[in-house]
Amino acid sequence: MTDPATAAGPAPVPVRARPAELVAQAGLPAGVAEVVLATAAATRLWRSERADVTRELCSHFAEGLAAGRAPVELIADFGDPRRVAVLIRRAKKRNRPALWRLWVQACKGVGALLLVSVVLYAFLAFRYYTGSPTVAHDYAAELNAPIAAIAEADRAWPLYRQAVAAVPKLPDVLTARWGRIRTGDPEWPDAVAYLEQCRAALELVRLGAAKPGLGAGLPTHAGTAGAPLELDAAMSAVWPELLSRMRQLTRLLVEDTWRAEAANDRAGTVGDLVAIIRMAEHARGAPFLINDAVGVAVLDSALQTLGELMDRSPALLDEAGLVALAHRLGAFSGGGPVVVHVEGERALFRDMVQRSFTDDGRGDGRCIAAGSNRLYPTGSGAAGSATMLDTLTGPLAGLVSPGRRRTVEEYEQVLSLVATEAAKPLYARTFEGESVEVRATGDRTVRPSPMGSMLVPSFIALSTQAELITQRRDGALVLIALELYRRASGGYPASLDVLVPDRLPAVPIDRFDGKPLKYRLRDGRPVLYSVGLDGVDDGGMPPPDPYGNTRAAHWLPPAQLRKMMAEPAQFRPGLGGDWVLWPPIRYDEDGKRIDE
Numbered sequence: 001m002t003d004p005a006t007a008a009g010p011a012p013v014p015v016r017a018r019p020a021e022l023v024a025q026a027g028l029p030a031g032v033a034e035v036v037l038a039t040a041a042a043t044r045l046w047r048s049e050r051a052d053v054t055r056e057l058c059s060h061f062a063e064g065l066a067a068g069r070a071p072v073e074l075i076a077d078f079g080d081p082r083r084v085a086v087l088i089r090r091a092k093k094r095n096r097p098a099l100w101r102l103w104v105q106a107c108k109g110v111g112a113l114l115l116v117s118v119v120l121y122a123f124l125a126f127r128y129y130t131g132s133p134t135v136a137h138d139y140a141a142e143l144n145a146p147i148a149a150i151a152e153a154d155r156a157w158p159l160y161r162q163a164v165a166a167v168p169k170l171p172d173v174l175t176a177r178w179g180r181i182r183t184g185d186p187e188w189p190d191a192v193a194y195l196e197q198c199r200a201a202l203e204l205v206r207l208g209a210a211k212p213g214l215g216a217g218l219p220t221h222a223g224t225a226g227a228p229l230e231l232d233a234a235m236s237a238v239w240p241e242l243l244s245r246m247r248q249l250t251r252l253l254v255e256d257t258w259r260a261e262a263a264n265d266r267a268g269t270v271g272d273l274v275a276i277i278r279m280a281e282h283a284r285g286a287p288f289l290i291n292d293a294v295g296v297a298v299l300d301s302a303l304q305t306l307g308e309l310m311d312r313s314p315a316l317l318d319e320a321g322l323v324a325l326a327h328r329l330g331a332f333s334g335g336g337p338v339v340v341h342v343e344g345e346r347a348l349f350r351d352m353v354q355r356s357f358t359d360d361g362r363g364d365g366r367c368i369a370a371g372s373n374r375l376y377p378t379g380s381g382a383a384g385s386a387t388m389l390d391t392l393t394g395p396l397a398g399l400v401s402p403g404r405r406r407t408v409e410e411y412e413q414v415l416s417l418v419a420t421e422a423a424k425p426l427y428a429r430t431f432e433g434e435s436v437e438v439r440a441t442g443d444r445t446v447r448p449s450p451m452g453s454m455l456v457p458s459f460i461a462l463s464t465q466a467e468l469i470t471q472r473r474d475g476a477l478v479l480i481a482l483e484l485y486r487r488a489s490g491g492y493p494a495s496l497d498v499l500v501p502d503r504l505p506a507v508p509i510d511r512f513d514g515k516p517l518k519y520r521l522r523d524g525r526p527v528l529y530s531v532g533l534d535g536v537d538d539g540g541m542p543p544p545d546p547y548g549n550t551r552a553a554h555w556l557p558p559a560q561l562r563k564m565m566a567e568p569a570q571f572r573p574g575l576g577g578d579w580v581l582w583p584p585i586r587y588d589e590d591g592k593r594i595d596e
Helices: 019-026 030-042 047-066 071-078 081-094 098-130 139-148 157-166 188-197 199-209 231-262 266-283 287-311 317-337 344-354 390-400 404-424 450-487 558-565
Strands: 518-522 525-530 579-582
Touching: 019 030, 019 047, 019 450, 019 525, 030 047, 030 081, 047 081, 081 525, 098 558, 139 231, 139 344, 157 199, 157 231, 157 404, 188 199, 199 231, 199 266, 199 317, 231 266, 231 287, 231 317, 231 344, 231 450, 266 287, 287 450, 287 579, 450 525, 450 579, 518 579
Parallel strands: none
Antiparallel strands: 518 525, 525 579
């Protein structure tokens, strides 16, 4: 009897069967089976495709065996399985869906693009990190030239340095209000005792202030090779510490002025005031913004102290002392408006450029790793330092950043426009203090480079302070002229025009409206004032609080405050009134004005 299982034939092979299962089902000889399996594996096709190839090969060899051919002969006629697999793979891939062929081409394109990008990035990185600057100009030495022309005996800084070393430690009881302590304050006895200990230091300061120039130079070379030192590093090594010490000595002189007042020491009072003014001139001995800022602050201390003295003890200042102060104030900044220097910032920038770009010998070059993060900070790290992100994006930044010539031209355009505007009095200015977009005359607009963007706000803010200190300096000169006139004639003049030309070369202008400085008599005493930020003459009446016209000018740009003044009154409390230059306006601890 026939076995039912045998009669049914071999078990069916699954559709997704493996090649080994298909070969076993076909019952091929061992050598033939190995050729079939090797060929199917070498095609590296999809699993379903390899199954189809295996079925086709099994069918091919089964037909040959059925025809009576020997396995060895069939294998020899079949050829190299790897070569046959390549041919089969090509044929099968041609029959695949169009969408798959499109995907393959897209992947190849992306791969090629990625390869090109990697090669390009490698090339840019090589150029970026191997490029070297040509440091050909020693800007520190150039800025030192005027200092070197000052004879050693005419230099103030050695004496200031000795004075700083001779100043004893400030007692804790005086620390909080040092520089603002007056006779009658609880700290006054301690202040007088401390000033007595500082007599030697004060004498050194006065001797230094009498010298023609500060005489503090910048280091110019670094290393054994004598390479020019980076100007930013040279400036940072000298001026911040030096100017801080000068501010310390200024506060010492201010307090000694009040000691001299209490002791009725006329010579000491004038000597201290003249020394402070001279220190302000010395602080501006280098053409950097930081020097101008400190010089303005030191002069402001002198003017505030002089104004208080003229209010409290006018008789303490005799005619010779007033004339000496007038001459010293009149000579400040060459007798004209206090200006902000641009030479130092220009030199700083050009030194950065020569260290940050290659030099093609024709005024152009490309940005390199040595200075990209300094000139074009990404925001991920401080200028001058590089983070991992800066390192990776640096070559790309170097590719898109402007070249050397364009970078310098953009900076010079902005610097020229800002310097021209800043040289105008406040009433004639057209830009805003925080703007980084500077408009020239006409329809031309210049947008500064990143370095220019950093320069503009600080430059404009400082130039505003310079205008305000010019106004206060001019007011002090008028005040001195009024006092000399009173002593000579027995009363104050009805108009400032009477002071010209004997005691004033001309009546100073109001920096806020361009007209002569405002003057009137109130209860027999002179009132000197400017119309202030709103441009309205309120008859010399100050604002009701310290954040109005009198002091607001010190913390907001004029254009911005004029915008505020255009708002309804409830949105601009305290911004009315005039900027009273003299007599001094006093406020209580709550910020309210004290009327006398």
